[in-house]
Each structure stands twice: as C-alpha cells, then as structure tokens.
Amino acid sequence: MLNQQDHAHIGGQPLRPESLMMSYGYTPAWSEGAIKPPIFQTSTFVFKNAEEGKAFFELAYGLRQQGPEEEMGLIYSRLNNPSLEILENRLCLWDGAEEAASFASGMAAISTTLLALLQPGDVVLHSEPVYGGSDFFLKNVLRKFGIEAVGFRPTATPQEMEALAASLAPGRLAMVFVETPANPTNHLVDLEACAALARRHSTPEKPVRLVVDNTFLGPVFQHPLRHGADVVLYSATKFLGGHSDLIAGAALSSHALMKEIKAMRTFMGTMCDPNTGWMLMRSLETLKLRMERAATSAQLIADWLRQHPLVARTYYLTHLEHCPVQQDIYQRHCLAPGSMISFDIRGGEAEAFRFLNALRLIKLAVSLGGTESLAEHPATMTHSDITPAEQHEMGISPQMIRLSIGVEDPQDLMLDLSQAFEAVGVGQAVREAAEV
Numbered sequence: 213m214l215n216q217q218d219h220a221h222i223g224g225q226p227l228r229p230e231s232l233m234m235s236y237g238y239t240p241a242w243s244e245g246a247i248k249p250p251i252f253q254t255s256t257f258v259f260k261n262a263e264e265g266k267a268f269f270e271l272a273y274g275l276r277q278q279g280p281e282e283e284m285g286l287i288y289s290r291l292n293n294p295s296l297e298i299l300e301n302r303l304c305l306w307d308g309a310e311e312a313a314s315f316a317s318g319m320a321a322i323s324t325t326l327l328a329l330l331q332p333g334d335v336v337l338h339s340e341p342v343y344g345g346s347d348f349f350l351k352n353v354l355r356k357f358g359i360e361a362v363g364f365r366p367t368a369t370p371q372e373m374e375a376l377a378a379s380l381a382p383g384r385l386a387m388v389f390v391e392t393p394a395n396p397t398n399h400l401v402d403l404e405a406c407a408a409l410a411r412r413h414s415t416p417e418k419p420v421r422l423v424v425d426n427t428f429l430g431p432v433f434q435h436p437l438r439h440g441a442d443v444v445l446y447s448a449t450k451f452l453g454g455h456s457d458l459i460a461g462a463a464l465s466s467h468a469l470m471k472e473i474k475a476m477r478t479f480m481g482t483m484c485d486p487n488t489g490w491m492l493m494r495s496l497e498t499l500k501l502r503m504e505r506a507a508t509s510a511q512l513i514a515d516w517l518r519q520h521p522l523v524a525r526t527y528y529l530t531h532l533e534h535c536p537v538q539q540d541i542y543q544r545h546c547l548a549p550g551s552m553i554s555f556d557i558r559g560g561e562a563e564a565f566r567f568l569n570a571l572r573l574i575k576l577a578v579s580l581g582g583t584e585s586l587a588e589h590p591a592t593m594t595h596s597d598i599t600p601a602e603q604h605e606m607g608i609s610p611q612m613i614r615l616s617i618g619v620e621d622p623q624d625l626m627l628d629l630s631q632a633f634e635a636v637g638v639g640q641a642v643r644e645a646a647e648v
C-alpha cells in the first residue's frame with residue numbers, strides 16, 4: 213500500500229526528491245483526508261482474520277516466497293509501522309536506494325548493519341578517523357565476536373590500501389567501512405577506489421561490501437551508492453533531523469542486503485519510534501533548503517576565516533588547491549562543500565578555549581547539522597579518546613576548532629566569530645605565533 217510510485221512522475225518526468233518530501237508514499241484518503249500522515253502511535257496491528265495473521269508471519273519469517281501481488285502486512289511496531297515505512301520510502305529518493313531502514317540512532321544503524329553483514333573470522337578495513345562511537349564499536353565490540361578491524365589513513369593511496377587488503381589471509385576481508393569527509397579534518401576518501409578494491413577481493417562465496425557513513429554531506433551533497441557503495445548509513449540526528457531535537461539513524465541499500473539488515477533490526481529492536489519517524493518526515497521537507505543555505509553561509513565564512521590574521525589554516529572542501537588528489541575526489545563525489553568547517557587558530561589550546569568561551573551566537577556543543585551553528589574543540593572533546601600522537605598523525609591539533617554552520621544570517625555569524633577573535637587577544641596570539 214505504501215509504494216505510491218505513481219506520485220513520483222508527471223508525464224513520465226521523474227520529480228526531484230525535494231518536490232516529493234511533502235507527499236510521497238502517503239495518500240490522504242487513508243487518514244480522513246489529513247494532508248499529513250498521522251503518527252501511528254501503536255505497538256500492534258489487528259489482523260482481519262487468523263488466515264491473514266498466518267500469511268503475514270510466513271512472510272515476516274521468510275517461511276515462504278512472497279506472491280507477485282502479495283504485500284507484506286503490518287504485524288507489530290518492532291517489525292514495521294506505517295510512520296516508519298513512509299519515512300523510509302522518502303529516504304530512498306535522495307540516495308537512489310531500493311530500500312531503507314530507520315533506526316533509534318546513528319549508532320543503532322551502524323551497529324545493526326555491521327552485525328548483520330559480518331561473522332566471526334571476518335576483517336573490516338576502515339578509514340581513520342571515524343566517528344568515536346564507530347571507532348569503539350569497530351575496535352572493541354566487534355572483537356568480542358571474533359571480528360577484526362584494520363584502519364587506514366585517509367591519505368592512504370589505492371596502492372597502499374590494496375597492499376593492506378592483500379596482506380590479509382584469503383577470504384577474511386568482508387567489508388570496507390568508510391566515513392568521508394573525515395571528521396574533523398574534512399579529508400576525503402576515494403569511494404570509487406574503495407569499491408574497486410571491494411570488488412577485486414569479492415568471491416561468490418564471500419562478497420566484500422563497501423559501507424559508507426554519509427552523515428557529513430548526505431543525502432543532498434553526496435550519493436555513495438552511485439560511486440559503488442553497497443550500503444549507506446546515517447546519523448539522522450544530524451542534517452536529516454536538522455533541529456538538534458532528536459536522535460535517529462538510517463541504513464539504505466539493495467532489497468537483498470536490506471532484508472538481512474532489517475532482520476537484524478527486528479531481533480535487536482533497534483528501530484526508530486513512530487514519533488521520531490514523524491518528526492524526521494517533517495525535517496525532510498526542508499532538508500535541501502537547510503543544507504543549501506548552511507553550505508552557502510559556510511563557504512562565505514570559510515573564505516573569511518582563511519584570510520583572518522588569527523587563523524593559521526582552514527580545512528574546508530573548496531580550500532583544496534594544494535591537494536590535487538583531494539580536489540579530484542571532491543569533483544567526482546561531492547555536489548557542494550557542505551557546512552562543516554575546521555580551522556587552526558594561531559596559538560594552542562589556551563587560545564582555542566578563549567575563542568570558544570567568547571562565542572555568543574554560536575553555541576559551544578558537540579553534534580552538527582542543526583539549524584543553529586555550533587563550535588567545539590576536537591582534541592579535547594569529540595576526539596579526546598585518541599592519543600595525542602595519533603591525533604597528530606590524523607591532523608588534529610590542539611589549536612583546531614570545528615564549526616557546524618547553521619541557517620542564521622552569515623553576517624551575524626561572522627560578527628560573532630570576529631568578536632571572539634578579538635577576545636583571544638590579538639597581540640598575545642600573534643606574538644606566540646611568531647615565536648613558533
């Protein structure tokens with residue numbers, strides 16, 4: 213009942229996702245003409261008769277093949293719920309995915325997907341740095357299940373990655389897990405090279421999957437499935453939710469892989485709840501507007517920061533003139549630079565802290581992708597569990613500040629940044645910078 217594909221075209225012309233976010237997959241006649249789908253705040257669903265209940269369970273547990281005209285019915289909200297099904301159908305549109313699943317958090321999406329697709333003895337090759345929760349899950353939780361995680365730097369060349377993969381015992385590599393752009397350095401990983409590596413090491417008995425955490429640029433500015441990824445993951449807490457008022461996640465892939473991921477979700481109970489699902493649908497209506505506005509402001513702010521005397525260096529996706537390899541990946545993968553900016557302030561931790569403490573409009577908080585701008589200090593906050601030596605290797609310095617630009621007026625944001633720089637004490641920072 214939910215795949216209303218006919219809503220997606222006019223005269224054979226496919227409509228764009230932003231045009232479909234208000235209506236796709238929902239018919240007002242289902243709910244007394246309500247223009248918006250109601251929140252299906254229910255744990256269970258009444259069967260018409262016992263035969264129908266039996267038929268639904270046969271499909272849910274894969275006891276028999278689905279008939280050509282047969283549709284999966286609603287059973288219980290841990291398995292499926294209309295609020296989530298409409299949301300999931302809409303999420304598919306941005307990435308061009310066959311199927312999606314919504315989760316209680318980004319970590320729920322990541323952990324459920326990895327547990328669904330990996331087994332004891334497997335090795336996951338993963339980019340570094342990755343989100344702290346993913347890092348812990350890869351290195352500590354998967355190990356308990358006999359799964360090994362091997363990291364590679366975003367600067368690794370395709371040849372170095374191939375050497376790493378070739379050094380593993382045959383048949384052990386099961387997944388390449390990538391986060392790009394990397395947080396907080398905005399370093400890009402070449403998805404096409406990773407997909408080629410995964411294909412080279414795949415055998416019919418042991419496919420190697422490319423799984424991409426697309427939280428930073430997706431789903432508007434980067435579409436990993438089009439560059440060879442098998443699964444795309446999101447913390448929907450960030451841009452998808454976009455208002456810093458919910459925690460959720462999503463996974464998108466082919467029907468075949470989503471069947472495995474959704475089965476694991478059913479048994480782990482890591483699904484999204486109907487109310488959060490409904491809030492995410494509301495957020496999806498303004499997703500592109502928010503992301504475009506924030507990216508336009510971020511571009512202005514990043515360019516302004518780059519020429520500021522108290523800024524030693526910016527990390528932003530249109531500031532890659534000195535890295536032709538990175539610039540090439542950007543041009544192949546990304547539609548816009550997004551709204552995450554990192555920069556090194558002149559001085560060290562003391563100057564960074566004075567700057568952060570002086571901000572007034574921009575809030576000092578971790579997380580990102582919301583309507584309000586946020587600032588944080590990666591070395592002592594989001595990435596504090598990484599040793600200083602490793603931080604240094606990853607390019608995370610004590611003077612680095614990460615900004616998530618929101619939808620405020622960019623001139624007001626620059627006014628705030630400007631007064632925070634003044635508070636740092638121009639003379640002192642410049643003197644210190646001259647000494648090093």
Ligand SMILES: *Cc1c(COP(=O)(O)O)cnc(C)c1O
Nearest residue numbers: 317318319343425427447449460
């Ligand atoms: C926040 C984040 C996560 C974790 O998502 P939660 O919704 O907090 O569980 C995973 N990956 C990236 C890149 C993130 O930014």
